[in-house]
Amino acid sequence: MGKPVKIIYTPDEISAMPTAALRKLLQQAEDLGVHRTVDAVTAELAERPLRDGGRVARKHASAIKQTADALVRVHLRLAEKFDLSPQSANTKHPHKMLSAQGGAKAGGDMLSGKVAVDYYVSYRNRDNVASFGVILKSNSEEPFIYVSLNADIKRYAIGQFEEAAAQYEAIIAGIAPARKDVA
Numbered sequence: 565m566g567k568p569v570k571i572i573y574t575p576d577e578i579s580a581m582p583t584a585a586l587r588k589l590l591q592q593a594e595d596l597g598v599h600r601t602v603d604a605v606t607a608e609l610a611e612r613p614l615r616d617g618g619r620v621a622r623k624h625a626s627a628i629k630q631t632a633d634a635l636v637r638v639h640l641r642l643a644e645k646f647d648l649s650p651q652s653a654n655t656k657h658p659h660k661m662l663s664a665q666g667g668a669k670a671g672g673d674m675l676s677g678k679v680a681v682d683y684y685v686s687y688r689n690r691d692n693v694a695s696f697g698v699i700l701k702s703n704s705e706e707p708f709i710y711v712s713l714n715a716d717i718k719r720y721a722i723g724q725f726e727e728a729a730a731q732y733e734a735i736i737a738g739i740a741p742a743r744k745d746v747a
Contacts (some may be wrong), residue, residue: 571598578608587675597664624681624700624707627722631698631709632668632683638696638729639685646740653689653740661687671697681707692739696732698722711735 571593573581581589586605593601639661642648648661662685663669671682684697692714700707709720709728713735720728 571596571601573601573604575604578604581608583609583677587677590670591675594663594665594670599665602663602665624703628681628683628698628700628707631707631722631725634725634729635668635683635685635696635698636662636666638732639687642733642736645743646736647743648687648736648740653687659686659688661685668697671699673699687736687740689739694732694735694739696728713739 571589573589578586578589586609590602590605590609593605643661660669668683668685671679671684673679674682679699679701680703681700682697684695686693686695688694693712695710695712697712698707698709707722709722709725710717711720711728711731712718718728718731720731
């Protein structure tokens with residue numbers, strides 16, 4: 565058995581960590597479902613400078629949070645209509661559709677620092693990967709929503725959430741079986 569991983573940190577310990585270490589800790593805490601650490605690290609990362617020298621602008625923060633929460637609600641609604649289970653996905657490598665705490669997942673580009681924000685939900689079967697997310701590349705740009713099937717990405721403005729959600733549902737309907745227990 566390996567060395568135990570420390571996953572609970574004080575605010576002072578978190579603020580003293582380099583950004584790369586915080587991103588790694590965020591991923592570990594999400595995987596383990598340690599909500600207190602996820603919340604503390606997410607708050608600290610939001611206060612850290614972005615590559616362009618700014619911080620995640622308050623004008624974007626509310627829209628991003630609301631959109632990330634809405635992504636999850638859409639995905640959970642679709643899980644009631646379609647069988648999104650690993651068994652029906654028929655793949656040896658199913659992935660988590662949501663984060664360990666049931667929220668939108670943090671994208672790799674956000675964890676690596678390539679973008680300021682990248683939250684998404686997704687479904688993977690043997691042949692397809694569908695994603696529905698929100699990205700803020702930098703404060704000099706506006707955040708946007710995206711829907712992706714096998715890396716074919718369509719962008720939507722934040723105000724076009726319903727249109728994007730309908731597109732994601734159409735993709736899921738085409739790649740996931742309908743639930744048999746739904747009338």
